[in-house]
Amino acid sequence: MTEAAAAVPARRPRGRPRKPPEAQDEGNRRQELLHAAARLFRQKGFAATTTRDIAAAAGMRSGSPFYHFENKAALLFAVMEQGMRAALQIQATALQAVPPEAAPDARLRTLVRAHFDVLLGAGSDFIPVMLYEWRSLSAAQRAGIARLQRQYEDAWADTLQALAAAGRVQADAHIARLMMLGALNWSVQWYKPKKGASLDDLCDQAMQLFAPQRRPR
Amino acid sequence: MTEAAAAVPARRPRGRPRKPPEAQDEGNRRQELLHAAARLFRQKGFAATTTRDIAAAAGMRSGSPFYHFENKAALLFAVMEQGMRAALQIQATALQAVPPEAAPDARLRTLVRAHFDVLLGAGSDFIPVMLYEWRSLSAAQRAGIARLQRQYEDAWADTLQALAAAGRVQADAHIARLMMLGALNWSVQWYKPKKGASLDDLCDQAMQLFAPQRRPR
DNA sequence: CCTACCGATCGGTAGG
DNA sequence: CCTACCGATCGGTAGG
Numbered sequence: 001m002t003e004a005a006a007a008v009p010a011r012r013p014r015g016r017p018r019k020p021p022e023a024q025d026e027g028n029r030r031q032e033l034l035h036a037a038a039r040l041f042r043q044k045g046f047a048a049t050t051t052r053d054i055a056a057a058a059g060m061r062s063g064s065p066f067y068h069f070e071n072k073a074a075l076l077f078a079v080m081e082q083g084m085r086a087a088l089q090i091q092a093t094a095l096q097a098v099p100p101e102a103a104p105d106a107r108l109r110t111l112v113r114a115h116f117d118v119l120l121g122a123g124s125d126f127i128p129v130m131l132y133e134w135r136s137l138s139a140a141q142r143a144g145i146a147r148l149q150r151q152y153e154d155a156w157a158d159t160l161q162a163l164a165a166a167g168r169v170q171a172d173a174h175i176a177r178l179m180m181l182g183a184l185n186w187s188v189q190w191y192k193p194k195k196g197a198s199l200d201d202l203c204d205q206a207m208q209l210f211a212p213q214r215r216p217r
Numbered sequence: 218m219t220e221a222a223a224a225v226p227a228r229r230p231r232g233r234p235r236k237p238p239e240a241q242d243e244g245n246r247r248q249e250l251l252h253a254a255a256r257l258f259r260q261k262g263f264a265a266t267t268t269r270d271i272a273a274a275a276g277m278r279s280g281s282p283f284y285h286f287e288n289k290a291a292l293l294f295a296v297m298e299q300g301m302r303a304a305l306q307i308q309a310t311a312l313q314a315v316p317p318e319a320a321p322d323a324r325l326r327t328l329v330r331a332h333f334d335v336l337l338g339a340g341s342d343f344i345p346v347m348l349y350e351w352r353s354l355s356a357a358q359r360a361g362i363a364r365l366q367r368q369y370e371d372a373w374a375d376t377l378q379a380l381a382a383a384g385r386v387q388a389d390a391h392i393a394r395l396m397m398l399g400a401l402n403w404s405v406q407w408y409k410p411k412k413g414a415s416l417d418d419l420c421d422q423a424m425q426l427f428a429p430q431r432r433p434r
Numbered sequence: 435c436c437t438a439c440c441g442a443t444c445g446g447t448a449g450g
Numbered sequence: 451c452c453t454a455c456c457g458a459t460c461g462g463t464a465g466g
Binding site: 051066 | 443444445446
Binding site for chain 2: 208
């Protein structure tokens, strides 16, 4: 009778399956939650995604996400914030490669190309969630994300002013920015990687539409 | 003891407030539900809107929407379907005014103007719901709405082919359609009526961006 | 179209 | 990060 007491229910197979050690580092579980949340929020929407869905996708039990995030809303905010910070970095890095004295055309092309990376590049669920779930944010959260968005769009404003001043874009610079970003943002609805155009192709097409090369006379 | 038995609880004040008679006609309550649903689905999203919200907005009790619609999903589908049918009618009516032999520029302008009406005109919640809540549809529902969307977009395809063939638009006709519609669709995110540009102004700006007039030499 | 109601689910928490 | 749990809400229904 040393082995076990009959009344004690048999233990389950010794805990849950362990993750490989390199996945257990400090903030990695938080990142796993964020990626799972971004994917699910994009696929099903914020309200239709349960915290249980997210926990399961990250290999946790239902209560565990609340160890990393105060509540579901904080998860949404974190997805958008991380998405915008990555976007700002992609944009800044791209702009470093084009000298400030370059033609505004070249600057626009760089912005368009970077934006396709932001929207459609690897790990591209974060920004689509932001584009889709704005209404699910509280007023305070919106203000926080809007600050980052303004920073991102300011880079466009300068370039479009220059293009408008040069007559390379005939529409009003402000409206042109809204419409160009809209045209690009919409691509998250229809673009399928691996099938058809590359991001470079898309960038070429967008440039031809928005600021076509003047034909040789 | 003819008047009442003491154990019977007092009746409430004789039913709920009645609507004016012209609002009680046959299908009007259904339409009220649809409009309430469209407004709420747009504002809060499908999943975050409860059937109780919709019932209350239409002046009904919580169970009553299910007298008009089989379930919540059917309400969403009906909103989108009605939105697309109205859109097709707006587009067709607009195109009747432009002769088929007109320049493709004129046809494009008509399509753009009609699309702004569809997106931003009176009672404009139905199409934004469609743009935002696609993922909330079942596969069968998607197929039904997609049929109507194809019909709507076919009018664009012809015109853009003609513009591309004439060299008035340099981008590929298919991509141009996606990007133009994206640019316009995005306006539901930022356009505020009564403040700033009219729909005619927007149309002018869009045309200048997508198919600018050639400058006088 | 209302009343009264049900079963299921969900966000979140206490305590370890 | 798990276990065990709670209160609230929600879509939907029976029966009138």
